[in-house]
Amino acid sequence: MSEFAGELARVKGAFAQPTLTLLHQRQAPVVITIFRAAFGRDNKPIPTARLHTLVDQHVAEMRRNGATDVPAGTGKELCQRWMRGQWLVRAIDERGTEVFSLTSHAQQALELVKTLSRDRATLSEHRIATILGAVRRFNSEANPDRSTRVSLLNEEIARLTAERDRLVDGAEMVSATEDYMLEGFSELLSLISALPSDFARVEERFAEIRTGILASFRAEDRPAGQVIDDYLARADALTTATQEGRAFEGAFALLRDDGLVAQLREDLHSLLDHPLSDRILADAERSELRGTVRLVRDGLDRVLAQRRRVTATLKEYIVSHDVARDRELEQTLRQVESELMTWMATTGPRATHDVPLMPARASVDHLREKFHDPADDVPPELITTPDPSEAPQVSLADLMAQGGPQLGALRARLTEASTGLLPAESLGEVFAALEDELRRPVEIFGLLHLAADQDLRPESRMEEYAALRPDGSVRKFVIPRLPLPDPDLPTSEMATSELAGSDSPVSDSPRSDSLGPRPQEPSA
Incomplete structure (x- = not known):
């Protein structure tokens, strides 16, 4: 592509911008006049119903005065048309009211018309001095050479010192001429009038980010964490990588400095x-200069409010979103909402479309519930027989120490206690007099089994059994006291004979429950 063709493409792109499409249309003077009368220089948001009424009133007044090229339609229809032209934007303010405000494109058009409506400033001493001063200051702040920057600062200090000394010595003050003041005020008003459109561009960027976030949430094609990370990256790039964002950060830093604001x-x-x-200066221009600080503060407040809306959108989604509710009905409703937004963007306010109340039911004969998984066909690992040589060596004594009660030895000790050979008045004393290998915890169950065969009756008081484990540790149990019969009584012989003839296991004894509760550890 040649240089001329590229320049033509850039010019066509500029004319396709909403700013020039507004100024290029035949009804541009009427629309610009309505915007200036309704929104003023501050571009304060106007409630939707009020703007409809204001547009109706202004259009009716223009028709009464015989103005030409007045747009046809009601105030509501005209506002809808201007929204599609990207000159008006509709939003919800912090109080929940629907409002209209001018886009940055419309504000640029108003600024251009306002600049052209002023008296054109010609070449003057003030303008040349302003250019020279701006270039000098820019060079002193950006020159990479240290010595050159120091020289420029020394020259500026010398010039200011000489001017101060001249005034201190009582020299004549040179007053500014009227042309110089006119040129200065014109440049100052031009700079201030460009502020609202600059703030509006930053506000629109945040609004675009919010729209993109909502679209990503509705589509659900990415996890919520990725959407939030993308928002943080775009917000950071907006304030650091774009011209509007850097200007916003500079203005924000200015207003945070109370000294600069007071100056x-x-x-x-x-x-x-x-x-x-x-x-x-006219009264309107004086008012415009006097409200410069308020103008900057209002612009910053609107940008911050738009950024808060983006943050609130993220917070609301994170708090209210429930993954368990992501079912077929919810996905269908979100698709319907997305398609409705697309349809509304290309149709008029009175367009209608017949939509069935419920979607058609899909008829499916059979739906597979499980698909083939190759992992399910893997056979289990073969069972390998361990090598006998790797088995641990266990002695007979170890096996006996881990076995059940030694009923033969216990029966012999209990017989000795019944005949008086082993002095003991209760089963606990018999257990305390046993050898260490017969005082395992399991031997307590053996003694209780033999005592059940002898029909010993427990008392209400408790008795402590100190058992000795194979590892040498002591374990104490609390059991109801079982007194032994007196060996001098006649019934002792019968009890002894019964005890000697009983070899049945614990589970076969019909009186195994007569000894009360199972052994318990003493409570702390």
């Missing part, structure tokens, strides 16, 4: 009190 107010107040300002 700006004082300088503006001094300029407005100048003797020549009354003849140069």
Whole structure:
């Protein structure tokens, strides 16, 4: 592509912007006048119903005055048309009210018309001095050579010192001419009038981010964490990588410095009190200069409010979203909402479309519930026989120590206690007199089994058994006391004979429950 063709493409792209499409249409003077009358210089948001009424009133007044090229339609229809032209934007303010505001494209058009409606400033000493001063200051702040920057600062310090000394010595003060003041005020008003459109561009960028976040949430093609990370990256790039974002950050840093804000107010107040300002500035221009700080604060507040809306959208989604509710009905409703937004963007306000109340039911004969998984066909691992040589060596004594009660030895000791050979008055004393290998915890169950065969009756008081484990540790149990019969009584012989003839296991004894509760550890 040649250089001329590329330049033509860039010019066509500029004319396709909403700013020039507004100024290029035949009804542009009427639309610009309505915008200036309704929104003023501050571009304060106007409630939707109020703007419809204002547009109706302005259009009716223009028709009564015989104006030509007045747009046809009601105020509501015209606002809808201007929204599609990207000159108006509709949003919800912090109080929940639906409002209209001008886009940055419309504000640029208003700024251009306002600049052209002023008296054109010609080549003057003030303009040349402003250019020279701006270039000098820019060079002193950006020159990479240290010595050159120091030289420029020394020259500026010397010039200011000489001017201060001249005034201190009582020299004649050179007053600014009326042309110089006119040129200065014109440049100052031009710079200030560009602020609302700059803030509006940043606000629109945040609105675009919010729309993209909502679209990503509705589509659910990415996890919520990725959507949030993308928002943080775009917000950071907006304030650091774009011209509008850097300007916003600079203005925000300015307003956080109370000293600079106070200095700006004082300088503006001094300029407005100048003797020549009354003849140069109109009342509207004086009001515009006087409200510069408020204009910057309002623009910052709108940008911050739009950023808060983006953050609130993220917070609301994170708090209210429940993964368990992501079912077929919810996905269908989100698809319907997305398609409805696409349809509304290309149709008029009165367009209709017949939509069935419920979607058609899909007829499916059979739906597979499980698909083939190759992992399910893997056979289990073969069972290998361990090598006998790797088995641990266990002695007979170890096996007997881990076995059940030694009923033969216990029966012999209990017989000795019944005949008086082993002095003991209760089963607990018999257990305490046993050898260490017969005082395992399991031997307590053996003694209780043999005592059940002898029909010993437990008492209400408890008795402690100190058992000795094979590892040498002691374990204590608390069991109801079982007194032994007196060996001198006649019934002792019968009890002894019964005890000697009983070899049945614990589970076969018909009186195994007569001894009360099972052994318990003493409570702490």
